[in-house]
Amino acid sequence: MGKKTKKTAKGRLDKYYHLAKDQGYRARSAFKLIQLNKKYNFLEKSKCLIDLCAAPGSWLQVANKYMPAASLIIGVDLVPIKPISNIITFQEDITSEKCRSKLRNELKNWKADVILHDGAPNVGISWLQDAFSQSELTLKALRLAVEFLNKGGTFLTKIFRSKDYNNLIWIFNQLFGKVEATKPASSRNVSAEIFVICRDYLAPKKIDPKFLDPRSVFQDIDVGSTSKSIDILHPEKKRRNRDGYEDGEYLLYKEIPISEFINSDDPIKILGSASKLKFDDKIKELLNHELTTEEIKACCEDLKVLSRKEFKSLLKWRNAFRKPSQKSDNNENNDNVKIDTKIDEKQDIQEELDKLTEDERIRRKRLRKKANEKRQKNITRMQLKMISPTDIALDNEGGVDDNSLFNLKQIDKSGALKKIRKGDMNLILDQGDNQDDDIVVDIQNKDQQHKHVVNDDITYLEEELDELYEQYTERKAERDAKYRVKKLRTKENDYNDDALDIKSDKDDDDDSDIGNSPEMMQGYDDSSSDSDNDSESSSEKQQSNIKINNEKFKKKKISKLITDLNENENDVDGKIKMSDGLSKRATLFFDNPVFKDILKSDQAKFREQSVKIADNNSNSKEKTKIINKPISDNDSNSKEETKIINKSISDNNSNSREETKIIDKSIETKVQENLSKKEKSKAQKNLSGKENNISQPNCSLKRKVDEIEDNCEDEIEIVPLEKDDGNIWDPNKIDENEIKMKKAQKIGLVTPEAINLAQQLVNRKKTKQELIDDGFRRYTFNDREGLPSWFLDDEKKHNVPNLPITKEAVEAFKERMKALNARPIKKIAEAKARKKFKAFKKLAKFQKKTDAIVETSDMTEKEKAQTISNMVGKLKKPKKKEVKVVVAKGTSKGKKGRPKGVKGRYKMVDARMKKEGRALKRIDKKNGSKKRQKR
Numbered sequence: 050m051g052k053k054t055k056k057t058a059k060g061r062l063d064k065y066y067h068l069a070k071d072q073g074y075r076a077r078s079a080f081k082l083i084q085l086n087k088k089y090n091f092l093e094k095s096k097c098l099i100d101l102c103a104a105p106g107s108w109l110q111v112a113n114k115y116m117p118a119a120s121l122i123i124g125v126d127l128v129p130i131k132p133i134s135n136i137i138t139f140q141e142d143i144t145s146e147k148c149r150s151k152l153r154n155e156l157k158n159w160k161a162d163v164i165l166h167d168g169a170p171n172v173g174i175s176w177l178q179d180a181f182s183q184s185e186l187t188l189k190a191l192r193l194a195v196e197f198l199n200k201g202g203t204f205l206t207k208i209f210r211s212k213d214y215n216n217l218i219w220i221f222n223q224l225f226g227k228v229e230a231t232k233p234a235s236s237r238n239v240s241a242e243i244f245v246i247c248r249d250y251l252a253p254k255k256i257d258p259k260f261l262d263p264r265s266v267f268q269d270i271d272v273g274s275t276s277k278s279i280d281i282l283h284p285e286k287k288r289r290n291r292d293g294y295e296d297g298e299y300l301l302y303k304e305i306p307i308s309e310f311i312n313s314d315d316p317i318k319i320l321g322s323a324s325k326l327k328f329d330d331k332i333k334e335l336l337n338h339e340l341t342t343e344e345i346k347a348c349c350e351d352l353k354v355l356s357r358k359e360f361k362s363l364l365k366w367r368n369a370f371r372k373p374s375q376k377s378d379n380n381e382n383n384d385n386v387k388i389d390t391k392i393d394e395k396q397d398i399q400e401e402l403d404k405l406t407e408d409e410r411i412r413r414k415r416l417r418k419k420a421n422e423k424r425q426k427n428i429t430r431m432q433l434k435m436i437s438p439t440d441i442a443l444d445n446e447g448g449v450d451d452n453s454l455f456n457l458k459q460i461d462k463s464g465a466l467k468k469i470r471k472g473d474m475n476l477i478l479d480q481g482d483n484q485d486d487d488i489v490v491d492i493q494n495k496d497q498q499h500k501h502v503v504n505d506d507i508t509y510l511e512e513e514l515d516e517l518y519e520q521y522t523e524r525k526a527e528r529d530a531k532y533r534v535k536k537l538r539t540k541e542n543d544y545n546d547d548a549l550d551i552k553s554d555k556d557d558d559d560d561s562d563i564g565n566s567p568e569m570m571q572g573y574d575d576s577s578s579d580s581d582n583d584s585e586s587s588s589e590k591q592q593s594n595i596k597i598n599n600e601k602f603k604k605k606k607i608s609k610l611i612t613d614l615n616e617n618e619n620d621v622d623g624k625i626k627m628s629d630g631l632s633k634r635a636t637l638f639f640d641n642p643v644f645k646d647i648l649k650s651d652q653a654k655f656r657e658q659s660v661k662i663a664d665n666n667s668n669s670k671e672k673t674k675i676i677n678k679p680i681s682d683n684d685s686n687s688k689e690e691t692k693i694i695n696k697s698i699s700d701n702n703s704n705s706r707e708e709t710k711i712i713d714k715s716i717e718t719k720v721q722e723n724l725s726k727k728e729k730s731k732a733q734k735n736l737s738g739k740e741n742n743i744s745q746p747n748c749s750l751k752r753k754v755d756e757i758e759d760n761c762e763d764e765i766e767i768v769p770l771e772k773d774d775g776n777i778w779d780p781n782k783i784d785e786n787e788i789k790m791k792k793a794q795k796i797g798l799v800t801p802e803a804i805n806l807a808q809q810l811v812n813r814k815k816t817k818q819e820l821i822d823d824g825f826r827r828y829t830f831n832d833r834e835g836l837p838s839w840f841l842d843d844e845k846k847h848n849v850p851n852l853p854i855t856k857e858a859v860e861a862f863k864e865r866m867k868a869l870n871a872r873p874i875k876k877i878a879e880a881k882a883r884k885k886f887k888a889f890k891k892l893a894k895f896q897k898k899t900d901a902i903v904e905t906s907d908m909t910e911k912e913k914a915q916t917i918s919n920m921v922g923k924l925k926k927p928k929k930k931e932v933k934v935v936v937a938k939g940t941s942k943g944k945k946g947r948p949k950g951v952k953g954r955y956k957m958v959d960a961r962m963k964k965e966g967r968a969l970k971r972i973d974k975k976n977g978s979k980k981r982q983k984r
């Protein structure tokens with residue numbers, strides 16, 4: 050058995066426990082007397098009270114409180130009672146003669162107005178004995194009551210509800226005018242105790258001693274048959290018996306003769322109550338009967354361990370030995386048994402079935418709940434714009450399968466892609482009935498009605514999704530005005546779908562999404578690389594490549610909108626990667642028309658940048674191609690190429706490194722020109738004669754370039770490289786800036802200027818161009834050359850750019866800093882929160898207690914106010930932190946740190962110090978009392 054804790058046992062620490070503690074009562078039972086007194090008002094009128102069984106003394110406290118001052122109150126108990134002022138207490142057994150004489154001594158000629166009895170003998174032996182001793186103790190208390198009670202006095206006693214209850218009440222009624230049994234609210238419901246208040250003591254001159262003799266009071270009771278048999282066929286229906294043991298039976302083991310079992314009209318009862326069936330002399334011949342098997346004998350030996358089957362076989366066996374007349378008498382009984390057993394089996398099966406059905410229902414409910422939660426989560430995520438509507442379909446089963454609602458593969462098969470792209474989903478649904486294999490397989494087996502239901506569901510879901518998607522796009526449009534323009538453009542593109550299919554090559558040069566597609570970019574690169582090894586006109590091939598790729602992309606673009614979701618290049622470990630390097634999910638997301646124009650512009654920029662990079666990169670294939678072109682082409686082409694290069698030279702004059710490259714290019718151009726004029730024949734010779742030169746055009750070119758460079762040194766004007774002007778004083782270049790950058794990266798924007806600028810950029814108040822323009826001002830090119838250091842220092846201090854910043858921005862920054870400064874550090878904040886939480890908990894507890902006091906009807910308003918104010922006082926008083934004085938001895942002597950077995954605050958002292966401390970305290974106390982006496 051698990052150990053019962055103080056808290057759990059009978060719910061010990063209840064409201065009355067706390068109330069008693071708060072009001073200083075020694076036990077919660079004080080409230081029982083308070084409540085009884087409230088009902089019957091007997092304490093206020095009394096001047097003498099005897100409390101029999103008074104320890105620990107809470108009833109005495111209540112009596113002292115409610116009775117008039119200078120009343121005589123006597124308390125007696127088996128255990129000592131802690132003294133209470135104005136109350137006489139002594140330790141005695143109330144059943145003893147000694148107690149009687151002691152009481153007589155204390156009372157002298159007085160008689161009590163009230164006698165209380167809350168005695169509880171040592172219980173726990175057995176129910177029967179417990180109840181009996183309680184009744185006996187009550188009778189003993191009554192005996193004292195009739196001796197010491199005044200006429201018209203009150204006797205309050207506790208009794209347990211048992212079979213003796215009625216007898217006791219009868220006795221009380223003979224001696225008192227009014228007898229009432231009641232159970233106060235503070236008495237626990239689980240307790241069998243009840244209080245009987247007997248008022249108007251009749252004080253008869255002569256009392257029949259039998260009234261106070263337990264043997265005569267409790268012997269004539271006929272409580273009826275108290276058989277403790279168990280229903281052997283329904284052992285689980287066994288009820289707890291609160292009546293205790295059978296009368297006269299104090300043993301659990303019971304032997305019953307077999308003859309009794311056979312002749313009994315209620316054999317089941319016998320089997321339930323007996324421990325063993327004894328083969329008695331009367332029917333000893335049964336022992337040797339063939340029906341009396343060893344198993345039957347063994348069953349008779351110990352009935353307590355038999356199963357239902359074994360009990361049945363015993364009953365069968367008994368039936369065989371019954372006389373026909375007896376049989377007919379008991380046939381009914383046996384039939385009942387059989388019917389009962391059958392019903393039992395059926396019941397068992399039914400119960401089992403019910404249990405299984407219930408389990409299944411719970412399982413389904415759980416699954417349904419899970420699915421609903423997931424759906425709800427997706428919708429929320431979509432509303433928060435964390436995912437696109439298409440993701441919901443993907444997430445539904447962790448991906449798109451053949452049965453998925455959004456399996457566009459099915460739609461693809463239908464050949465109605467264009468219609469879908471125009472938004473006509475109904476068309477596909479109509480066709481889908483015939484073309485969707487998977488759906489057909491499913492639906493074929495079901496009736497037509499079901500088909501409609503399924504279609505209706507899908508249509509409904511699609512409509513819902515469309516609606517959500519529209520909401521999403523509208524929200525987006527509201528946020529971004531530019532989006533509307535893009536949307537218009539998207540619409541235009543949609544209307545021109547057919548035209549898009551046969552768009553001319555002209556479009557390739559535009560910044561359209563086709564030309565900017567990743568595939569397109571790839572195609573572009575491919576063509577460049579092809580030209581390395583191809584002697585064919587590169588421009589032509591490039592054009593044709595672009596055209597092919599363009600068509601490919603067009604096809605892809607068209608089918609993208611309603612593409613097969615399973616289309617992927619790699620599907621490794623379940624992670625699907627699309628051709629453009631994005632995951633399938635991401636590709637789907639960016640295929641959304643919302644991103645169409647964003648991608649267009651971005652890709653266009655990307656292409657521009659790529660072309661520029663290709664132009665500027667000396668090692669790039671593109672450049673080699675351009676340089677190679679004059680070799681393979683005629684002289685006329687070379688001039689055009691030179692122009693292109695010159696153009697790029699003029700475009701890129703800011704960077705010195707770039708410039709060097711450009712100069713290299715100009716050299717190469719000149720070389721090419723010279724090559725076309727002077728060395729053409731030589732080069733042709735080389736090209737036709739030397740295989741190596743053909744296979745490695747770059748090498749031959751380089752050699753030629755070297756040769757020609759040597760020859761034409763005079764003709765080439767070499768432009769000197771611009772020196773890196775380190776003397777230009779650029780305040781942005783100094784280390785300080787780097788430090789600021791690092792700081793900003795670490796803790797964010799730290800100056801109001803930075804915040805202002807960031808805000809302007811984010812709110813689109815400032816464009817990129819304006820920002821660049823702002824960079825060119827009088828501070829931009831400050832020449833530091835030859836300036837004295839003191840001047841530079843001074844300049845650094847005072848000649849700083851006055852960046853434009855609004856008053857509001859500065860105010861906002863100040864506020865932000867103030868807020869930051871006002872915020873406590875983490876540890877302090879945590880400590881404060883902890884303190885607050887503790888105070889809150891304390892307050893809640895206090896409130897609970899005060900509520901209980903306010904609600905209680907056992908106290909006057911004044912008392913309530915007093916108790917609450919006392920509690921407030923206690924709450925305010927800080928608890929003293931106890932410091933334990935530990936004498937350093939044994940192992941802890943001379944050792945540092947906490948001594949063994951000491952918890953909480955402690956102070957290490959040596960034995961002398963402790964003794965001296967005590968002596969000082971004693972002396973102080975003595976002196977203090979002397980001083981007081983003098984006063």
Ligand SMILES: C[S@@+](CC[C@H](N)C(=O)[O-])C[C@H]1O[C@@H](n2cnc3c(N)ncnc32)[C@H](O)[C@@H]1O
Pocket residue numbers: 075076078079101102103104105106107108109125126127128141142143144167168169170171186
């Ligand atoms: C429930 S307590 C009484 C509580 C008491 N009314 C109060 O409010 O503090 C029961 C007490 O009966 C006492 N008791 C039991 N048998 C007794 C006896 N024969 N004589 C005296 N006291 C007895 C026990 O010692 C026990 O303290």
